[in-house]
Amino acid sequence: MLAVRAHEPGTPPRLEEVPRPEPSGSEVLVRVGGCGVCHTDLHIVDGTQDRVALPVTLGHEVAGWVEAAGPGATDAPGPGTPVVVFGGWGCGSCRECAAGAEQRCAASSAPGFQADGGYAEWMLVPHARHLVPLTRLEPARAAPLADAGVTPYRAVRRAEPWLMDGARVLVIGAGALGQFAIQYLRTVPDAGSGLTVAAVDLAPGPLTRARELGADHTLMAPDAEGVRAELGGPADVVLDLVGADETLALASGAVASDGLVLLVGEAGGSLRFGFDGPPVEAWFSTVAWGSASDLRDVVRLAETDAIQWRTETMPLEGALDAHARLRAGSIDGRLVLVPGG
Ligand SMILES: [Zn+2]
Numbered sequence: 478m479l480a481v482r483a484h485e486p487g488t489p490p491r492l493e494e495v496p497r498p499e500p501s502g503s504e505v506l507v508r509v510g511g512c513g514v515c516h517t518d519l520h521i522v523d524g525t526q527d528r529v530a531l532p533v534t535l536g537h538e539v540a541g542w543v544e545a546a547g548p549g550a551t552d553a554p555g556p557g558t559p560v561v562v563f564g565g566w567g568c569g570s571c572r573e574c575a576a577g578a579e580q581r582c583a584a585s586s587a588p589g590f591q592a593d594g595g596y597a598e599w600m601l602v603p604h605a606r607h608l609v610p611l612t613r614l615e616p617a618r619a620a621p622l623a624d625a626g627v628t629p630y631r632a633v634r635r636a637e638p639w640l641m642d643g644a645r646v647l648v649i650g651a652g653a654l655g656q657f658a659i660q661y662l663r664t665v666p667d668a669g670s671g672l673t674v675a676a677v678d679l680a681p682g683p684l685t686r687a688r689e690l691g692a693d694h695t696l697m698a699p700d701a702e703g704v705r706a707e708l709g710g711p712a713d714v715v716l717d718l719v720g721a722d723e724t725l726a727l728a729s730g731a732v733a734s735d736g737l738v739l740l741v742g743e744a745g746g747s748l749r750f751g752f753d754g755p756p757v758e759a760w761f762s763t764v765a766w767g768s769a770s771d772l773r774d775v776v777r778l779a780e781t782d783a784i785q786w787r788t789e790t791m792p793l794e795g796a797l798d799a800h801a802r803l804r805a806g807s808i809d810g811r812l813v814l815v816p817g818g
């Protein structure tokens with residue numbers, strides 16, 4: 478089968494012919510219907526991403542159809558069932574896994590990072606509990622839900638205690654993740670329509686889309702003063718979907734005392750922490766992907782048309798072109814690689 482594999486940090490991934498895997502034990506073989514192309518894939522290729530085991534088949538944003546299951550996969554959906562693949566593959570027994578946060582498990586692996594992922598015609602999933610069945614959406618359409626869709630969902634869910642009626646929210650990065658985040662903000666119970674939401678980006682296209690999806694204000698590359706002026710005060714919640722030094726500095730400069738900054742994007746930035754830095758008593762947290770339960774929620778929202786997102790499909794063989802386009806920033810939505818597409 479065809480697979481796009483990363484071998485050495487700093488060298489382009491290669492399209493290769495590799496053996497089709499066979500499921501054993503509890504494993505499920507999924508025929509890939511689509512795999513989203515994420516900025517994190519670029520970080521993996523560049524060698525700037527932590528916890529990666531090369532060589533590896535890229536791709537952590539996968540949906541497809543159940544093809545076959547190992548003899549121990551007694552709870553696997555039947556062959557042909559369309560599924561989204563949850564990518565935080567925990568041990569299943571530690572405290573994090575028991576709490577339903579398998580993506581935080583210290584022993585976890587993830588497709589496209591340490592295990593072979595979805596830039597391929599087929600992929601192995603270690604257990605049927607990592608599959609979320611689809612009832613209506615096509616896999617190539619649903620693939621972005623597995624990462625771009627679920628990660629901002631988790632961020633908004635974790636921010637809910639701060640999202641009171643009248644709260645000011647800054648969303649940094651109005652690409653695919655930001656567009657999902659804005660829609661989730663609008664559905665927060667008792668607060669969605671009462672929030673003031675500003676979206677920030679470096680390009681006008683995503684900002685136009687952000688406004689269509691519910692952002693009250695859009696700003697191109699502002700400073701913290703500009704954000705505060707536009708929001709009418711400091712932000713109660715900042716979602717940094719980029720995660721560069723510059724965006725974290727903007728987040729820290731725009732957040733209120735006792736406000737919350739959630740770091741979602743993995744551009745590798747960092748922020749100095751101390752009394753001479755952010756506003757006093759502001760809260761800072763990273764967001765770890767999403768849980769399986771978060772992904773089930775997002776699939777439910779998607780299948781009832783409660784959220785919108787844009788996809789553009791490209792053939793699997795076009796993976797390198799897809800990376801070049803992502804680096805150039807010329808994408809509005811999510812690129813999805815489709816085997817045989
Ligand atoms: Zn990703």
Ligand SMILES: [Zn+2]
Nearest residue numbers: 568571574582
């Ligand atoms: Zn675990």
